[in-house]
Amino acid sequence: MTDAATDRRLIVGPFNRVEGDLEVHLDVAGGAVRAARVNSPLFRGFERILEGRDPRDALVIVPRICGICSVSQSVAAARALEGLAGAAPPPNGLLAQEIMRAVENIGDHLTHFHVFFMPDFARAAYAGRPWFGQAEAGFKAAAGSAVREAVAARSNLFHVFGIMGGKWPHTLTIQPGGVSRAVDARDKVRLGAIVADFKRFLEGRLYGAPLETVAALAMPGELEAWRDHGPAGHFRLFLEIAADLGLDRLGRAYDRFLSYGTGLAPAGGIWQAGAAGALDPALIAEDHSHARMAGRERRHHPFDGSTVPDGADEDGYTWCKAPRLAGLPFETGAVARQLVGGQPLIRALAAGEGGTVRTRVVARLVELAAAVLDLGQAIRRLDVRDAWFTDIRLPDSGRAMGLTEAARGALGHWLRVEGGRIAAYQIIAPTTWNFSPRDSDGVPGPLEAALVGAPVADGERTPVAVQHIVRSFDPCMVCTVH
């Protein structure tokens, strides 16, 4: 088994510092991964839990799919319920919902970088690398100074929820029709102060530069210059590590991306063959052929989907379904949003190295800077004299979808109501796209494709390159399987 000269199979897990449970099966040959199968070994069945309830109960249930993107789940549900009623929140209500969603995404990007992703470079395996001392001091799991600062900065930022949402996670402030709490003038200045403080933290520690400079990065050459003589900070450290370890050649998948867009930066769309295009949600379908789900004879559009576990299934190797757009696997996340939104640096990176570990991390860090600037502006746009909520009536039957973006990418809810009760509720989470299993054509999901070629050293039981690739997606397994 441990002889590198012979082919071997590795089962890697538990995979921590990803939200929820993950196991990866690897076929290794010649010191590299030849094939990967990704297993989400947990089934809870939220879609079944929702069936038969009052549609408004979704606001209590769906945030609890995931404690890391609970607000995004609420927003998707609110959008679906509004779609059902054919109504929309007043401008303030929509803006307040989106501010909370943005704060959650921003907090996630920060947690991902400092708490989930970077600690792998503080492993003893990297002792001796020129950057190791810095990585260890800053990013050793639970002990590094940067990890601690990030955890504290996140708590302070989340005071936005204390003001606007009552609590985080699992707020019920987000309602179809707006928000249940008005923001007054004192709240507004306090929100501004919280965001300004967070901005100072990012500029001082993460980037060493103004957020505007980071958001305006446009050419790959600027990244090389930042690495060589840019300001000291966690961003520069990452660029050094990425160059030393070749993270720009690691973990490339299909280079096909999709984003639903958000209420703050409304561009949704796809990126395929190096160009942006429109996204048609009617072309989304889920395949069950390698998921342990009944109904594998055909692909289901989410309005027509089902979630019936089949524990006896022999071909299935995960509880994650395989979403496809026009029959093809797509990757989603910050790279997708930035490509569709036209961020020049990310478009240049995609054209050059493609979607790699480096691209994914750079896209998140560039997006983080831009998102905090947008957040400050969105707060200034809140009109404390205007309305926050419109009372809307739900019809007794109908169907609607709610699309939004979680930090990890495109999140969609598809809802069907009959006789005032939820008849069907289907959810496709970002990590369902990214960590999808093979489909009926045998085509691997994006992570499965990205892992092919990852180096595996002799005797490595939990290959470190595999960890970098997996974590570069910022996966959320509890969402995946819901």
Added chain:
Amino acid sequence: MMNLLWLQSGGCGGCTMSMMCAEAPDLLATLDGAGIDLLWHPTLSEATGAEVVDLLQAIVERRQGLDILCVEGSLLLGPNGSGRFHMMAGTGRPMIDWVRDLAARARHVVAVGTCAAFGGITAAGVNPADACGLQYDGRQKGGLLGPGFRAGAGLPVINVAGCPTHPNWVTETLMLLAGGDMAAGDLDLYQRPRFYADHLVHHGCPRNEYYEYKASAHKPSDLGCMMEHMGCLGTQAHADCNTRLWNGEGSCTRGGYACINCTAPEFEEPGHMFLETPKLAGIPIGLPTDMPKAWFVALSSLAKAATPDRVRRNAATDRIVVPPTVHEKRKR
């Protein structure tokens, strides 16, 4: 020093995410200060894959001691009692088997969140995964470990219930355990730490004045009391949410929505829409626990008749339209 192992099963990870919002001091400083050493936590530890499996095996084989086992998320018994709805990654073994073995070695076992305590949201509806808590299945004692289970130091499972838990409910429980300051009498009927469960969410709610006069909210964003129409269970919910506060200054009712009693077993099945108060002949069914119904009804109608105009009008809007009167001269 006490060591701590944290496992996650059929939950959402939200209790960990919430716990990371601990403040003054922050989470890592609090644990350090309490002398708690993280053997392993899925979010916070470096060790992954085979290293973790080796650690768990060492605990099961008593080569490594275990002071506190924290479990977050419900325990999934299905399908058919096999536990295969949650296999512990990398081990080919159901999580419930690992939890049984590890709980048998631990000096203290803590259920973090309502899922691990009672089953929680994961057990709602048809309960597709056959979810239950560590020592309760809803209100029913038993759960995964059985009604008679006692951890090594003698306590039953400590249920830090909440969906999610307040960060400090968790850290304070851990600090009390580390200091040897938690005994059986410090837990309530449902084995929740009394330091937060002996309070009601209603205490300290900014809507108390509206409550007194039964000046009620009719729709989200109204300022009035949410008990009469909007499903608020704050008068019955055991927690200190409105005196302790969340994320700096929040709570559910301060966020403008009902307390859904998330620290209670079976909160996930209220038998009606969460954000609507079920009524019988116009009177809410769930009334404050410590008050005779007739008195409540009599007092309410009296209070309604006496409601000041200020309170009545403010209750039905999203901002204060009638401020309290400012008296320029002291009245004599």
